[in-house]
Structure formats: C-alpha cells, structure tokens
Amino acid sequence: MARILVVDDEIGIRELLSEILYDEGHTVELAENAAQARAARLRSRPDLVLLDIWMPDTDGVSLLKEWGSQGLLDMPVIMMSGHATVDTAVEATRIGAVDFLEKPITLQKLLKTIAAGLARPVVTSSLVAAARQPDQRTELTQPLTTTPMPGAPEPVAETNNSLLGSISLDQPLRDARDEFERIYFEYHLGRESHSMTRVSEKTGLERTHLYRKLKQLGIDSSRKKNTST
Numbered sequence: 001m002a003r004i005l006v007v008d009d010e011i012g013i014r015e016l017l018s019e020i021l022y023d024e025g026h027t028v029e030l031a032e033n034a035a036q037a038r039a040a041r042l043r044s045r046p047d048l049v050l051l052d053i054w055m056p057d058t059d060g061v062s063l064l065k066e067w068g069s070q071g072l073l074d075m076p077v078i079m080m081s082g083h084a085t086v087d088t089a090v091e092a093t094r095i096g097a098v099d100f101l102e103k104p105i106t107l108q109k110l111l112k113t114i115a116a117g118l119a120r121p122v123v124t125s126s127l128v129a130a131a132r133q134p135d136q137r138t139e140l141t142q143p144l145t146t147t148p149m150p151g152a153p154e155p156v157a158e159t160n161n162s163l164l165g166s167i168s169l170d171q172p173l174r175d176a177r178d179e180f181e182r183i184y185f186e187y188h189l190g191r192e193s194h195s196m197t198r199v200s201e202k203t204g205l206e207r208t209h210l211y212r213k214l215k216q217l218g219i220d221s222s223r224k225k226n227t228s229t
Contacts, residue, residue: 001027006021006030007060008080014030022209022212025174035057038066050114051078052080053080061092076120078099185203185213185217196221
C-alpha cells in the first residue's frame with residue numbers, strides 16, 4: 001500500500017484516479033493545482049506523484065523543476081497529459097519524471113506504470129532533501145527498543161501494539177495488509193464511538209471511500225447497541 005498524490009485541475013480525473021487507487025489499497029491525497037501540491041509535499045513525502053502537465057496557475061513541468069531545484073524530488077513522479085508533445089515528455093523525463101501517461105489513461109496502463117514507478121529507486125540530485133526532512137530520516141535510525149536503567153519502570157507500549165503482533169507474517173502481503181487495516185479501522189471506530197465524521201477526519205479518508213473500505217474489509221460501521229438487560 002502506497003501513499004499517492006494526484007495533482008490534476010480536472011475534478012473528473014481526480015475522482016476517477018482516486019477511486020481506482022483506493023480500490024487497489026493505496027492511500028490517496030488530491031490536489032487541484034500547484035499550490036495545493038506544494039502544501040501536500042511539504043506536509044509529508046508521498047510514495048509517488050501523478051502530476052498533470054497543463055494546470056492554470058503553474059504547469060506540471062515547472063512544478064517538477066521547482067521540486068528538483070529545492071531537493072524535494074525524492075519520490076517517483078509520473079507526468080500526465082492529453083495534449084503534451086513528445087518534446088514536453090522528454091523534457092519532463094530529463095528533469096526527473098520517471099514516466100509519462102497520455103490521457104485518456106487506460107486502467108491497465110495506469111496500474112502497470114504506477115507499479116513500475118513504486119519499484120524504481122529514486123535518487124535526488126541534491127542533499128537538500130535530507131536537510132529539509134530530518135524527521136523522516138532520523139526516525140529510521142532510532143533504535144526500536146531501549147534498555148531501561150536498573151530499577152526503572154518498564155516502558156509502556158503504544159496502544160494496540162499487541163494486536164499488531166497477532167498478524168502472521170507468513171501470509172501473502174495483501175492478506176496481511178487487510179488484517180492490519182481491519183485492526184486499524186476497528187480501533188478508530190471504537191475510539192470515536194462509530195462517528196463516521198470523526199473517523200473520516202482521523203484516517204484522512206473521505207466518507208464515501210471510508211464506507212467502501214469498511215464494507216470491503218467486512219467491518220460493521222453501525223453504532224453498537226447495548227443489548228444487556
């Protein structure tokens with residue numbers, strides 16, 4: 001499961017791509033222009049970006065150059081356009097895009113290109129990215145466990161860590177992911193008293209996508225009634 005940022009000024013394209021990617025198990029963030037894309041990129045690095053070339057404020061190629069010059073192009077970017085020329089596609093690839101999709105985009109081509117993009121390592125041309133994102137990189141270098149001082153109380157594990165330990169790592173990735181997502185959503189449903197509005201805000205999923213995901217996982221989203229007498 002990957003976090004994918006979709007940048008396109010056409011609402012129909014954004015909704016179509018988000019539906020497809022959600023159904024494939026990805027987490028999707030949408031941006032309708034370069035300003036929203038910049039804000040999303042600064043909040044956290046996506047695993048992959050689908051970036052439209054022709055946008056009203058700043059075109060996709062200019063945004064790609066901007067990210068490259070700032071050391072923020074440390075994720076695979078796939079350009080999209082229905083009117084781009086070969087020269088434009090070549091320029092985008094030269095700047096740092098990993099591939100190019102021509103609209104209308106077929107489902108098979110979309111999924112194949114995304115899978116290839118996620119599997120392809122991306123190396124930035126600058127060390128600025130490391131300086132701009134110390135939190136993400138230093139977290140990976142922190143020890144997972146610490147040895148307490150003699151006589152010190154045992155560290156308290158995060159809530160529900162024991163539940164995550166029940167997931168078998170010998171099963172296929174998709175099945176393990178479904179188990180994790182089931183635990184994840186049941187946790188938030190219980191914590192928010194089955195308020196779909198609050199669960200939607202906590203998980204970052206739109207309500208329609210949240211309902212679909214819960215149904216897919218076989219989770220009852222209705223409020224639990226007290227049946228005790």
